Amino acid sequence: MFNLIIRAQSISSRNFISKQIVNNQRSIFRFKSSLPDNFNPKRDLPSEGEWKHIKHHIPGESVQKNDLGSRVPRFPLTKEIVPTLLPRPGVPQVGPKTSFKQVLEILKRKTKPELIYEAEPHRLYFLSSICFALMFTAYGLVLLEYGVFESTNRYELNERELSPELLKREWYFDVIKFSVPGLIVLRIALAIVRIPQRLIRRMWFLPGKGGAEFIRFTSYPLFPGQATPVYTVPLSNLTRHAKAKVWTGKGFYGTADNSHFFFALKETNPTTKKTKSWIVDRKGFFWSDGRVFDVLFGKESVAEAELGVPYDEQIGVINRGVKKQRQQLREKHGFFYRYKLQGKEMKKDIGKLGKFVGEKVGIEGKKDSDDKNLLGKGKK
Numbered sequence: 140m141f142n143l144i145i146r147a148q149s150i151s152s153r154n155f156i157s158k159q160i161v162n163n164q165r166s167i168f169r170f171k172s173s174l175p176d177n178f179n180p181k182r183d184l185p186s187e188g189e190w191k192h193i194k195h196h197i198p199g200e201s202v203q204k205n206d207l208g209s210r211v212p213r214f215p216l217t218k219e220i221v222p223t224l225l226p227r228p229g230v231p232q233v234g235p236k237t238s239f240k241q242v243l244e245i246l247k248r249k250t251k252p253e254l255i256y257e258a259e260p261h262r263l264y265f266l267s268s269i270c271f272a273l274m275f276t277a278y279g280l281v282l283l284e285y286g287v288f289e290s291t292n293r294y295e296l297n298e299r300e301l302s303p304e305l306l307k308r309e310w311y312f313d314v315i316k317f318s319v320p321g322l323i324v325l326r327i328a329l330a331i332v333r334i335p336q337r338l339i340r341r342m343w344f345l346p347g348k349g350g351a352e353f354i355r356f357t358s359y360p361l362f363p364g365q366a367t368p369v370y371t372v373p374l375s376n377l378t379r380h381a382k383a384k385v386w387t388g389k390g391f392y393g394t395a396d397n398s399h400f401f402f403a404l405k406e407t408n409p410t411t412k413k414t415k416s417w418i419v420d421r422k423g424f425f426w427s428d429g430r431v432f433d434v435l436f437g438k439e440s441v442a443e444a445e446l447g448v449p450y451d452e453q454i455g456v457i458n459r460g461v462k463k464q465r466q467q468l469r470e471k472h473g474f475f476y477r478y479k480l481q482g483k484e485m486k487k488d489i490g491k492l493g494k495f496v497g498e499k500v501g502i503e504g505k506k507d508s509d510d511k512n513l514l515g516k517g518k519k
Contacts, residue, residue: 193225196223196224196225197225197227198254198424199341205360205366205367206364207363207364209260209262209363210261210262210265210335210363211262211265212265216263222259223260224259224424226391226424227254227424227426230427232427232428233428233430238445239430242427242431243441246344246426246431247346249344249346253343253344253426254342255342255344255425255426255431255432256339256341256419256426256432257340257342257424258339258341258424259423261335261338261340261420264335264338268331268335269332271328271331272328272329274328275325276325278321278324279321279322279325280321280325282320282321283321283322285317285321286316286317286321289313290317293309293313294306332361334418336359336360336361337358337415338359338417338420339356339357339417339419339420340356341356341357342354342355343355344426344435345371351373352373352374352375353374354371354372354374354435355369355370356369356372356417357370358370358417374435376406376407376408377404377405377406377417377436378404378407378437379402379403379405379436379437380402380403380405381437383399383403384433385421385437386429386444386447392427392428393428393430394421394429394432395421395422400420400422401418401420403418404416404417404419404436405417430445431444
């Protein structure tokens with residue numbers, strides 16, 4: 140009996156020691172880790188409301204509305220400048236492990252539509268377009284009123300003493316003539332109102348069969364409450380301006396620009412040759428970075444886009460090369476190197492001209508001598 144008690148005590152002491160060792164190990168690991176002591180993965184997950192708020196800032200996850208509230212800016216207007224979109228998870232980035240060429244290959248191997256762009260809210264665009272449209276509308280109405288007033292004034296004065304029929308006809312012609320500037324300004328106001336219809340909200344890359352690739356994008360309807368217009372265009376029909384590089388090397392996606400806050404894509408119909416312009420805001424989500432868009436829409440090679448040299452920097456490199464070449468010529472030929480080089484070129488041109496004239500005179504002289512010999516033989 141006594142032996143059994145001693146054995147039970149030894150077993151319990153061993154269990155106690157093993158538990159203490161495990162607890163000590165856990166405390167050591169917890170001390171070295173960055174997790175809090177009361178961490179609970181299930182309890183610390185975002186709630187449904189928090190997840191909806193986070194989801195609203197992930198590109199492609201929120202529902203884009205077309206109500207009036209989505210077009211009215213918030214005051215102060217500085218709130219509209221703050222970026223609201225987070226980077227989209229799963230989008231590859233160029234780095235030490237992934238080259239730019241591999242990033243493009245990942246995009247090209249997609250089998251489903253891939254979201255490559257989403258713009259920030261365009262409330263400031265709506266505010267600007269409305270303000271400018273109202274201003275041009277006021278100018279147009281004033282010009283129309285002036286045209287009618289001037290035409291009526293001429294009709295009443297009748298300085299040419301025309302008959303009533305001719306006078307009435309002249310009045311119609313004067314109204315049309317003086318109303319042309321006002322109609323032009325009103326046409327400009329209408330074009331400004333329709334600018335939001337050219338704003339791209341979201342853009343997808345659609346891989347096609349046989350190498351045919353398409354771009355799908357959404358814009359705004361003309362009036363609030365209407366359905367979102369969706370366009371699908373072949374990638375070959377969309378181009379950006381040759382000088383408007385998307386990649387600037389500034390900002391999170393390398394697309395920020397201090398002078399131009401947007402770039403335009405030109406859609407060309409190959410059959411009718413008609414063109415449309417679409418506006419892409421530089422402050423938005425871009426798939427990977429702006430160099431991908433230079434390859435897609437700028438038709439640049441992978442090597443050229445990977446260098447990421449902006450257009451302004453390219454012009455700067457050319458100007459620096461020209462300046463260096465001028466400096467070398469100035470050191471070699473002196474301050475008046477331009478006139479020396481011009482003199483050499485003129486001397487070369489005069490030598491070529493003299494040689495040409497001499498050959499021409501020689502050919503004509505030989506021809507005349509041949510003609511004389513033929514005439515002499517004919518007389519004999």
